[in-house]
Amino acid sequence: MEVVIVADAEAAGTLAAGIVERLLAGKSDSVIGVATGSSPIITYRRLVEAFDAGRISFADAHAVLLDEYVGLAADHPQRYRRFVHEHLVDHVDLRADHVHAPDVDADDLASAGPRYEALLTQLGGVDVQLLGIGTDGHVGFNEPGSSLRSRTRIKTLTAATLADNARFFDHPDLVPRHVMTQGLATIGDARHLVLVACGTAKAAPVAAAVEGPLTASCPASILQWHPHVTVVIDEGAASGLVHSAYYRETHAGKPSWQHY
Ligand code: GLP
DSSP: OEEEEESSHHHHHHHHHHHHHHHHHHOTTOEEEEOOSSTTHHHHHHHHHHHHTTSOOOTTOEEEESEEESSSOTTOTTOHHHHHHHHTGGGSSOOGGGEEOOOTTOSOHHHHHHHHHHHHHHTTOOSEEEEOOOTTSOBTTBOTTOOTTOOSEEEEOOHHHHHHHGGGSSSGGGSOSEEEEOOHHHHHHSSEEEEEEOSGGGHHHHHHHHHSOOBTTBGGGGGGGOSSEEEEEEHHHHTTOTTHHHHHHHHHTOOTTOOO
């Protein structure tokens, strides 16, 4: 696991976008796992800038969402598919039919999870999965207690996540209780995980995920079980880490030939 501590959210987003930019330069038909929430917004802005500058194209790429609310109308502003369009897809040449999400509108939600898993397999797997982290340590919407081998399925949000996400809704009671999310094993199948977290509110979950035990009580701790992980955090999010001096020294001495 490579932990990169940067000055601020701008630098974090720029670094994460650089990873996707490099991926697309080498593999135009990449499958990019897209996260929602505030954490990846700067990453998407940098990717749009790279597209505008003619450095990258998404024409052959696919985007796969991590998760989606259950029970919101398809045109609801908080639908995650809409979020991904608003911040990335609508500004680049990514085809709308190349944007995939769990089918939360299906009559049979129990089969929607396995169908999403089959789609991910059919696409050849995810090349880079962008991730944020919840204050309760969730990734995607895998709340504490999620099976470490879970696959895409319905989940119930914790009180902490409901409270965190209430700011996006007119009233706290309007936050959906249920979601569909890629499972922890699904996320673990991606070839490269890139987690972006900024601010002191993320210090405790980042410390638990990076330096705590591998446990379902902190779903983001599955990062430790993956062969290729980049954790990009600002000073605030890094403030709970015991080994931050080591991460800084390692990054400062990173060989020029070694990519993220
Ligand atoms: C939501 C998403 C997660 C995201 C988390 C953190 O719960 N399902 O994928 O990581 O929010 O959000 P933020 O980046 O806004 O702190």
